[in-house]
Amino acid sequence: MTKSKWTNEFLDTMRFKGDSVADCAAKALWENKNSKEIIDELRIISRNHKLDLKDFPKEVSDYFQITENVEICKEDQEKFDLSAKIFNNYGFCYCGLLFFKALPTGYMCPKPGHVLESTKLLVDFAARRVMETAQYVFAVNNVNWHKPGNPGLESIQRVRLMHAGMRMALMNDPRPERKWNMEYLGVPINQEDLALTNHLFSLSMIQGLDEMGIHLYPDEREAVLHTWQHIGQTMGICKELYVPDYKDAWDQYKTILHRQSNAVNKDGPVLTRALLESLGQMVNKTLSIEMLEDITNYFINDKRAWKSLGLHKPTFGDHMFDMIAHFLTSLKIWQTLFHRENNTIRNGWLSRIINYAVCKRFGLDQQYSRYPKTNLLETVSKIILNELSKRDLQNFEASNSLNPQKPFFFENNLLYEEWDLGGFNLDVEDQAVMGK
Structure with a gap:
C-alpha cells in the first residue's frame, strides 16, 4: 500500500x-x-x-x-x-x-x-x-x-x-x-x-x-x-x-x-436532524424523514454514519442494494457504458429497470408510473431546488411565494427554465386529484 x-x-x-x-x-x-x-x-x-x-x-x-x-x-x-x-x-x-x-x-x-x-x-x-x-x-x-x-x-x-x-x-x-x-x-x-x-x-x-x-x-x-x-x-x-x-x-x-470522521460524534445527529427536517419541510413532507435518511445512507456509504449521524440502520436487503450499486457505478466499464452523453443506453430498457429498482429501494415505486424514464434521485433534487427558488433570501422563513422585487435564489430564470424545475411533483395524492 x-x-x-x-x-x-x-x-x-x-x-x-x-x-x-x-x-x-x-x-x-x-x-x-x-x-x-x-x-x-x-x-x-x-x-x-x-x-x-x-x-x-x-x-x-x-x-x-x-x-x-x-x-x-x-x-x-x-x-x-x-x-x-x-x-x-x-x-x-x-x-x-x-x-x-x-x-x-x-x-x-x-x-x-x-x-x-x-x-x-x-x-x-x-x-x-x-x-x-x-x-x-x-x-x-x-x-x-x-x-x-x-x-x-x-x-x-x-x-x-x-x-x-x-x-x-x-x-x-x-x-x-x-x-x-x-x-x-x-x-x-x-x-x-x-x-x-x-x-x-x-x-x-x-x-x-x-x-x-x-x-x-x-x-x-x-x-x-x-x-x-x-x-x-x-x-x-x-x-x-x-x-x-x-x-x-x-x-x-x-x-x-x-x-x-468518527462514529463517536456528539454533534453529528443534531446537525443531521436539523438538515433533514428542513428538507422535509421544503418537499411538503412528501418524503418522510425515513426516506430522506435512506437517501443519505446511500450517498454516504459508510456504516459509521448510522451512529455518527443518528441515521436508522438499513435493512439487509437495502444495504446489499447500496453495496452493489456503489460497486457497479465505480467500474470504468460501467461509467463508459452509461456515460452522460450515451442517450441510447440512458433512455433504453436497461435504464428503466435501474430506475424501477431505485424507486423500490427508496419507497418511491408509486411515483415510477409517472416518471419511468426519469432518475428519481434527480427528481428529488429538482423538487428541493424548486422550493428554494421560491424563497426570499432576506425573509426566508416567512416567504413561500414569488415576488420579483425581492432577491431570490436564482438571479435569472435561465437555469430554472433549462432544468424544468417546475415540471416535477412527487405527491401522489395531489397528482390523483389533478387527474380527476
Missing part, C-alpha cells in the same frame, strides 16, 4: 493555521465586540449579498481589494469553462448531493462539526443555512466566478470574512462552558477543515454524480477539481494544500476524511 504524502504531522500543523488576510479584517471589524454580537452581525452579513464598505475600517477595504485579484491563465479559464458547462447541465443534481452527501459527510467529522453546533448556524433556522450554502455553491459555478463584481467572487469574499468572524467569536468567548479547546480542536475553520470542505464541494460531487448514474469523462472530472482548487485558494486555503493532480487530490481528501 502506497504511503500518503499527507502525513498526520503535516495535517496537524494545518489545524493550527487560520487565514491571516481575513483574520486581520475581522479583527478590525469586531475587536471590541463580544462573541454574541459578532455572531449576530455574521447572520446579517450572510443575508446581504452586497456589502456597503463606506463605514467599514480601512483593513476591511484592503481585504476586499487584496482578495479580488485572482490570477489565472488561459488553461485555467478553459477548465473553468468546462466545469461551468457540467454545472449548467447537472447543477440541480449538485443541490441534492450537497444535502444528502456533502454536508452529512462533513457532519461525520466532530471537530469541524463542532464549529457549526457552537455557532448554531446549522441548528437554528436550518432551512436558511441550507439555502445559503446551496447559493454559495451555485454562485461560484460560473465561468467568470473569479472576476471583480461577479456574484461568485463576492460570495467567496463574504464567506471568507464570515469564517474569520467565527474564529474570533469562538476563540474569544469568555463563558467557561464555551471555552474553545485549542489543543484538541485546533483553530476554528482551520486549513485542514477548509481543504476538506473544498473536496466535499468538488470530489464528493463527482463521486455523487457517479452514484446517481451520471458519469463524466476524465477531462471533465479534472476540470471540476481544477476549478475548485482555484476557488479554494481564493477562499484562503494555503498553497501547501493545493493539489492540481486528480489522484493526489483524492489521496488528500481520503486522508483528511479518515483522520476526522
Whole structure:
C-alpha cells in the first residue's frame, strides 16, 4: 500500500493555521465586540449579498481589494469553462448531493462539526443555512466566478470574512462552558477543515454524480477539481494544500476524511436532524424523514454514519442494494457504458429497470408510473431546488411565494427554465386529484 504524502504531522500543523488576510479584517471589524454580537452581525452579513464598505475600517477595504485579484491563465479559464458547462447541465443534481452527501459527510467529522453546533448556524433556522450554502455553491459555478463584481467572487469574499468572524467569536468567548479547546480542536475553520470542505464541494460531487448514474469523462472530472482548487485558494486555503493532480487530490481528501470522521460524534445527529427536517419541510413532507435518511445512507456509504449521524440502520436487503450499486457505478466499464452523453443506453430498457429498482429501494415505486424514464434521485433534487427558488433570501422563513422585487435564489430564470424545475411533483395524492 502506497504511503500518503499527507502525513498526520503535516495535517496537524494545518489545524493550527487560520487565514491571516481575513483574520486581520475581522479583527478590525469586531475587536471590541463580544462573541454574541459578532455572531449576530455574521447572520446579517450572510443575508446581504452586497456589502456597503463606506463605514467599514480601512483593513476591511484592503481585504476586499487584496482578495479580488485572482490570477489565472488561459488553461485555467478553459477548465473553468468546462466545469461551468457540467454545472449548467447537472447543477440541480449538485443541490441534492450537497444535502444528502456533502454536508452529512462533513457532519461525520466532530471537530469541524463542532464549529457549526457552537455557532448554531446549522441548528437554528436550518432551512436558511441550507439555502445559503446551496447559493454559495451555485454562485461560484460560473465561468467568470473569479472576476471583480461577479456574484461568485463576492460570495467567496463574504464567506471568507464570515469564517474569520467565527474564529474570533469562538476563540474569544469568555463563558467557561464555551471555552474553545485549542489543543484538541485546533483553530476554528482551520486549513485542514477548509481543504476538506473544498473536496466535499468538488470530489464528493463527482463521486455523487457517479452514484446517481451520471458519469463524466476524465477531462471533465479534472476540470471540476481544477476549478475548485482555484476557488479554494481564493477562499484562503494555503498553497501547501493545493493539489492540481486528480489522484493526489483524492489521496488528500481520503486522508483528511479518515483522520476526522468518527462514529463517536456528539454533534453529528443534531446537525443531521436539523438538515433533514428542513428538507422535509421544503418537499411538503412528501418524503418522510425515513426516506430522506435512506437517501443519505446511500450517498454516504459508510456504516459509521448510522451512529455518527443518528441515521436508522438499513435493512439487509437495502444495504446489499447500496453495496452493489456503489460497486457497479465505480467500474470504468460501467461509467463508459452509461456515460452522460450515451442517450441510447440512458433512455433504453436497461435504464428503466435501474430506475424501477431505485424507486423500490427508496419507497418511491408509486411515483415510477409517472416518471419511468426519469432518475428519481434527480427528481428529488429538482423538487428541493424548486422550493428554494421560491424563497426570499432576506425573509426566508416567512416567504413561500414569488415576488420579483425581492432577491431570490436564482438571479435569472435561465437555469430554472433549462432544468424544468417546475415540471416535477412527487405527491401522489395531489397528482390523483389533478387527474380527476
